[in-house]
Amino acid sequence: MDFLTLFCTAxxxxxxxxxxxxxxxxxxxxxxxxxxxxxxxxxxxxxxxxDKFKQYxxxxxxxxxxxxxxKVPAFVDTFYNLVTDIYEWGWGQSFHFSPSIPGKxxxxxxxxxxxxxxxxxxxxxxxxxxxxxCGVGGPMRAxxxxxxxxxxxxxxxxxxxxxxxxxxxxxGLDKLCEVVCGNxxxxxxxxxSFDGAYSIEATCHAPKLExxxxxxxxxxxxxxxxxxxxxxxxEAYNPESADHVEIIQEIERGDAxxxxxxxxxxxEKAKKVGFEVITxxxxxxxxxxxxxxxxxxxxxxxxxxxxxxxxxxxxGIAPKGVVDVHEMLFVTADYLTRGGExxxxxxxxxxxxxxx
Amino acid sequence: MRLITHNMLSSNIKGVTNGFPLRIEAEKVVExxxxxxxxxxxxxxxxxxxxxxxxxxxxxxxxxxxxxxxxSMLESELFLRKLHHAxxxxxxxEGALVCPETGRKFPVNKGIxxxxxxxxxx
Numbered sequence: 001m002d003f004l005t006l007f008c009t010a011x012x013x014x015x016x017x018x019x020x021x022x023x024x025x026x027x028x029x030x031x032x033x034x035x036x037x038x039x040x041x042x043x044x045x046x047x048x049x050x051d052k053f054k055q056y057x058x059x060x061x062x063x064x065x066x067x068x069x070x071k072v073p074a075f076v077d078t079f080y081n082l083v084t085d086i087y088e089w090g091w092g093q094s095f096h097f098s099p100s101i102p103g104k105x106x107x108x109x110x111x112x113x114x115x116x117x118x119x120x121x122x123x124x125x126x127x128x129x130x131x132x133x134c135g136v137g138g139p140m141r142a143x144x145x146x147x148x149x150x151x152x153x154x155x156x157x158x159x160x161x162x163x164x165x166x167x168x169x170x171x172g173l174d175k176l177c178e179v180v181c182g183n184x185x186x187x188x189x190x191x192x193s194f195d196g197a198y199s200i201e202a203t204c205h206a207p208k209l210e211x212x213x214x215x216x217x218x219x220x221x222x223x224x225x226x227x228x229x230x231x232x233x234x235e236a237y238n239p240e241s242a243d244h245v246e247i248i249q250e251i252e253r254g255d256a257x258x259x260x261x262x263x264x265x266x267x268e269k270a271k272k273v274g275f276e277v278i279t280x281x282x283x284x285x286x287x288x289x290x291x292x293x294x295x296x297x298x299x300x301x302x303x304x305x306x307x308x309x310x311x312x313x314x315x316g317i318a319p320k321g322v323v324d325v326h327e328m329l330f331v332t333a334d335y336l337t338r339g340g341e342x343x344x345x346x347x348x349x350x351x352x353x354x355x356x
Numbered sequence: 357m358r359l360i361t362h363n364m365l366s367s368n369i370k371g372v373t374n375g376f377p378l379r380i381e382a383e384k385v386v387e388x389x390x391x392x393x394x395x396x397x398x399x400x401x402x403x404x405x406x407x408x409x410x411x412x413x414x415x416x417x418x419x420x421x422x423x424x425x426x427x428s429m430l431e432s433e434l435f436l437r438k439l440h441h442a443x444x445x446x447x448x449x450e451g452a453l454v455c456p457e458t459g460r461k462f463p464v465n466k467g468i469x470x471x472x473x474x475x476x477x478x
Binding site: 070125150161162175179181183186188190193 | 357358360361364365366367368376390391393395396399400403444462466467468469470471473478
């Protein structure tokens with residue numbers, strides 16, 4: 001081979017390798033996690049993703065004015081069809097925030113936050129607990145592995161159930177973890193059947209918090225504990241401030257929330273359905289380190305991911321709507337960051353309750 | 357879906373007073389081997405509705421479980437192995453779970469039971 005051919009071959013190989021790395025390796029939140037080339041609209045057909053996105057965006061235009069609360073579950077389901085793959089790709093298997101911990105990776109910080117939830121409800125091997133709003137099961141796996149308890153997760157999104165089961169099997173946790181497709185506002189479980197329950201940043205999707213709390217109360221055995229990490233506005237939130245209102249409304253819109261509650265009202269809703277409130281605490285308050293720093297770092301990743309997703313959509317590998325969804329999540333991430341920096345919003349208001 | 361899960365699912369359609377247990381219509385059943393763990397089984401035993409499990413197990417084609425149980429059986433490896441098989445190794449891949457009161461079928465596809473209610477059932 002003469003020098004020119006060798007040079008061309010070497011250059012082409014390097015470019016090909018670089019391209020592969022750029023598309024398939026970079027951007028992935030975890031090694032051997034979801035790749036950009038596998039992005040889909042969940043259970044939504046490839047060609048319908050963009051339309052579904054537009055429907056979603058129009059419905060959640062003014063979340064607090066949603067009159068048809070009955071339509072909310074269907075739109076939450078649509079939301080998760082649209083975002084689940086992108087979340088798995090760019091964020092990981094745990095669809096929630098955690099206080100950042102100096103010296104620890106996001107993955108470790110996330111796991112510690114999840115393990116704390118199960119420690120609070122004090123369960124171990126042989127106990128059966130409920131994960132209300134389990135997503136693709138990131139928390140469920142950490143919690144089952146840490147406590148040895150049997151976890152049953154419920155999610156309204158069938159695509160997430162599929163993904164959760166796949167991950168459970170891969171992790172060797174499918175004996176301890178099970179996932180059911182259902183609505184946590186009407187759970188298909190008998191009264192008094194669980195030894196404990198937790199919900200991590202999921203009850204915010206319920207139009208009325210007392211409805212999901214009431215269901216959780218119903219299926220818990222007397223004497224059991226329930227812990228929830230709630231998305232709420234804080235005491236610092238001022239509804240007269242146009243800036244504050246904009247931040248909260250855009251968070252609601254970009255995350256399928258029918259209306260964020262205030263931290264001041266959470267305990268009363270738990271008591272309303274019969275719970276005793278043991279403790280409540282904003283887990284983001286100092287000395288906890290910011291949960292939003294992970295979103296800010298994502299700005300750099302955004303542009304790289306945006307290029308990848310746009311190319312894949314243009315090639316027809318990813319559905320067209322995925323570009324719109326990715327953009328929406330980026331804009332929303334910005335509002336979430338502002339919510340964190342101004343201190344008017346927290347995604348980890350912890351409430352620990354007991355069914356008498 | 358394994359029978360350990362079926363044993364806790366019930367029909368929650370509005371107006372139904374006793375939605376448990378759901379009757380199984382099995383179209384495709386798969387057996388998947390799982391490591392035998394007697395302690396786990398002993399822990400789970402007290403939570404199981406036994407008749408619901410024996411009926412469900414027969415619906416999936418496994419009729420080896422005893423109709424009645426007593427605590428001394430938990431020391432018998434033979435019994436535990438049968439329990440292990442029925443509870444954890446039989447999977448309903450395709451079929452339906454039927455509400456005992458209304459007859460409404462909740463589909464099971466690719467092992468996933470879809471318990472979402474229709475608008476008029478809420």
